[in-house]
Amino acid sequence: MKIGDLQLVKRINRSVLLRLMRSHPGASRAQLSHLSGLTKSTVSSAVRELIEEGWLEEGLQNENRETHAAQRQGQGRPSTPLMLSSKHHALAGIDLAVDGLRLAVVSVTGDMLWSEEHAFRAGKKALEPRLVLAQAAQLLGGVRDRLRERGLQLSGAGLALPGAMDIKTGMLRIAPNLGWRNVAISTLWFAALAEFGLEEMPTSIQNEADCAALGEYEFARLASTDALIFVTCDVGVGAGIVLNDRIYAGAQGLAGEIGHNILVPGGDLCSCGRRGCAETMIGARALERQCKATGDVAQAGQALGILLQNLWTAFNPGQFVMGGKSVMRYPALLKHAKETLAAYADAAGMSPPEIRLARYGFFTSAVGAAALVLHHQLRPVYADLPWVASNAQDWRLEPIAA
Ligand SMILES: [Zn+2]
Numbered sequence: 122m123k124i125g126d127l128q129l130v131k132r133i134n135r136s137v138l139l140r141l142m143r144s145h146p147g148a149s150r151a152q153l154s155h156l157s158g159l160t161k162s163t164v165s166s167a168v169r170e171l172i173e174e175g176w177l178e179e180g181l182q183n184e185n186r187e188t189h190a191a192q193r194q195g196q197g198r199p200s201t202p203l204m205l206s207s208k209h210h211a212l213a214g215i216d217l218a219v220d221g222l223r224l225a226v227v228s229v230t231g232d233m234l235w236s237e238e239h240a241f242r243a244g245k246k247a248l249e250p251r252l253v254l255a256q257a258a259q260l261l262g263g264v265r266d267r268l269r270e271r272g273l274q275l276s277g278a279g280l281a282l283p284g285a286m287d288i289k290t291g292m293l294r295i296a297p298n299l300g301w302r303n304v305a306i307s308t309l310w311f312a313a314l315a316e317f318g319l320e321e322m323p324t325s326i327q328n329e330a331d332c333a334a335l336g337e338y339e340f341a342r343l344a345s346t347d348a349l350i351f352v353t354c355d356v357g358v359g360a361g362i363v364l365n366d367r368i369y370a371g372a373q374g375l376a377g378e379i380g381h382n383i384l385v386p387g388g389d390l391c392s393c394g395r396r397g398c399a400e401t402m403i404g405a406r407a408l409e410r411q412c413k414a415t416g417d418v419a420q421a422g423q424a425l426g427i428l429l430q431n432l433w434t435a436f437n438p439g440q441f442v443m444g445g446k447s448v449m450r451y452p453a454l455l456k457h458a459k460e461t462l463a464a465y466a467d468a469a470g471m472s473p474p475e476i477r478l479a480r481y482g483f484f485t486s487a488v489g490a491a492a493l494v495l496h497h498q499l500r501p502v503y504a505d506l507p508w509v510a511s512n513a514q515d516w517r518l519e520p521i522a523a
Pocket of ligand 1: 391395398400
């Protein structure tokens with residue numbers, strides 16, 4: 122086996138153990154060995170490294186350790202529970218929203234440390250990619266310094282964009298609301314990070330709805346549900362899809378553009394050029410119009426219910442997570458959507474899928490961008506993406522100073 126292969130195997134083993142620690146907090150080395158199929162000595166040495174680097178910590182000893190030990194007589198020393206540590210590493214995410222930058226700083230288990238909003242420094246009229254990314258990188262430089270004061274390390278930061286990202290090439294194909302098209306976003310982003318001394322930090326970039334879906338998936342309090350679909354209702358309507366433990370972005374990064382599902386053949390003209398798109402009925406402008414005209418959003422709620430019904434039959438998600446300003450602004454929207462979906466489910470003799478609100482509200486995509494880095498780092502399979510790999514060869518960070 123070549124050295125490169127050995128390093129990859131080591132990296133895979135480490136990521137397997139870290140992922141197991143999330144689904145089985147408190148597991149012992151022996152349990153990790155059993156769950157992963159790795160030998161005890163491999164687990165032992167990987168765990169030792171992960172503890173040295175501050176990713177894992179040993180939990181409190183059992184109160185009834187003596188009883189425990191007595192029961193296990195002859196089987197060596199009692200097992201020590203292990204868990205992910207939040208004492209050394211933190212992650213950040215920046216959501217490059219249409220109206221400014223939203224920043225979220227979280228622990229490796231998804232607890233929010235702080236969040237901020239910033240207007241675009243360059244002004245709304247001059248949204249040049251280079252300037253906006255420089256502002257985002259500068260914010261992260263500040264995060265790194267502030268974390269350091271708390272004895273924490275900025276161990277990765279992701280970027281969420283309101284557009285279609287081609288993850289194979291690192292190109293942003295189109296972000297209509299920013300007026301960006303075919304931007305070599307990964308190259309610009311790495312250059313911006315380097316200006317603030319962050320070139321070694323693992324980073325990733327993805328569409329905002331995909332990030333949001335991933336944040337809700339990676340940082341779920343209970344076991345993650347696969348498949349999970351995040352639906353955002355804002356100026357536009359979109360979805361992020363987590364399928365088979367990965368973001369499903371489609372051939373061109375356009376999967377989840379559900380705002381342009383046709384609900385009414387020959388209906389109202391949509392900004393995309395088609396007629397009868399969902400966005401003409403559920404988009405923020407349509408909601409405002411409808412609210413003024415009829416005093417409620419029942420019609421839009423039914424349209425959203427139809428959209429969810431169609432997604433449900435296409436992907437059969439275990440869970441829908443709902444976010445976006447409109448969902449918070451018009452609670453009746455979701456109520457009508459749920460009723461519509463339930464009626465369709467009932468007609469087919471089935472129970473409707475679970476629908477819940479996004480955990481992180483306004484900062485869902487920003488937290489998701491932080492989760493994206495974790496997601497990529499814990500799945501070395503992404504190393505086949507050259508631009509992700511270039512910045513994420515090995516998530517071996519400096520050991521924690523004693
Ligand atoms: Zn459309």
